[in-house]
Amino acid sequence: MxxxxxxxxxxxxxxxxxxxxxxxxxxxxxxxxxxxxxxxxxxxxxxxxxxxxxxxxxxxxxxxxxxxxxxxxxxxxxxxxxxxxxxxxxxxxxxxxxxxxxxxxxxxxxxxxxxxxxxxxxxGTPTNLTLTQSQLWRCAITGQILDPASLNTFWYELTNGAYGNVHRAKGIFDLADGRAFYFDFVPGLPDSKYIELNLPVWLNGRPNRFSGIEVVGEKLDEPAIAQTLENSCLNDTEIAYYQEQIKESLAQEEEDES
Missing domain, CATH: 3.40.50.300 (P-loop containing nucleotide triphosphate hydrolases)
Known part of the structure; x- marks a missing residue:
């Protein structure tokens, strides 16, 4: 031992x-x-x-x-x-x-x-969380790729009270360009954190790695959060299109460097 x-x-x-x-x-x-x-x-x-x-x-x-x-x-x-x-x-x-x-x-x-x-x-960090009233909502979205503009809109709405009073929100999201990001929101801090994770760029179909979201708050409209998040995800045709564009761009960069 x-x-x-x-x-x-x-x-x-x-x-x-x-x-x-x-x-x-x-x-x-x-x-x-x-x-x-x-x-x-x-x-x-x-x-x-x-x-x-x-x-x-x-x-x-x-x-x-x-x-x-x-x-x-x-x-x-x-x-x-x-x-x-x-x-x-x-x-x-x-x-x-x-x-x-x-x-x-x-x-x-x-x-x-x-x-x-x-x-x-x-x-630690100042928070206004009250345990007796808090609501915890989680959702795994592994395999989903999000449109960056839609994700930004969703995150802004979420952290500004559109779906209830949010005390904390964090998530791992795969984006159309193959990168994965960690989002982190705590009320009272100047802004959310957006950190690109040190993971391989994924450009071959749907990612086979975890992504998901967790929200802590009060009076959360969970169905609305889930639906808006789903609406921010790309379909297979859109994923294939974006990934092909990224591959062509990367290939062109390699050709220019050589």
Whole structure:
């Protein structure tokens, strides 16, 4: 069995848990593992981190205990818990019990169960999330390619209250030019983050990699969000057209350089 350093990270939605983990991963010399408990079928944070840190190994909930109990190597393991997970009913495998517990919370957060649970409190990003009223909506859209202009319009509408009061929104989206982007919105910050992921450009049909969206808020019109997002996706004919245009452009650039 390994003697890996395991860090569990909790906190409110949008407070900066994944950002804090990424900053720490960048300074770790030993091999690193990441698991997001509660992500379900929408591993947005895991996809983002894997794209930004190629040497990172992402594990599923089913893999983590087997890996830790069978591996003899030492790893730096970061396990991120969704804000919606009830810490009082959380039962950790014996391989994870011996860990450091960190809570990333907005400035001025009053005493919460996260304070009671954590050993270390990190001051994160200001948010206005209220757990008692929050609504969580997720949707995996793997294989879909979005029209950039339509996606920008959808994201603007979403983050400006067209579909309800949004406390947090994030997503992984594949665009028509073959690139994948991470979108991240937290109210109170100057603007959304739009980060191009370090992934291969996809120009051969529908992508065989995860994409999806997560929205946290109040009075969300989930059917309207889903429908508008669907309307922003390209059909097979449009995908083939755009991909052919990109291929021709890239071929022309290579020819000009030679």
């Amino acid at each position: 390994s003697s890996s350093l395991i860090t569990l990270v909790v906190g409110s939605s949008g407070a900066g848990k994944t950002t804090w983990i990424r900053e720490n991963l960048n300074s770790v010399a030993q091999p690193t593992l990441y698991l997001n408990l509660g992500a379900g079928t929408t591993p947005i944070d895991a996809t983002y981190l894997a794209g930004e840190i190629p040497q990172l190994t992402v594990l599923s909930e089913r893999e983590i205990t087997t890996f830790l109990s069978s591996s003899t190597a030492n790893y730096s393991v970061y396990i991120e818990l969704g804000f919606h997970i009830d810490l009082k009913s959380l039962v950790l495998p014996i391989e994870i019990n011996n860990c450091q517990r960190v809570a990333v919370l907005p400035p001025g957060t009053r005493q919460t169960e996260w304070h009671d649970w954590a050993e270390v409190i990190v001051v």
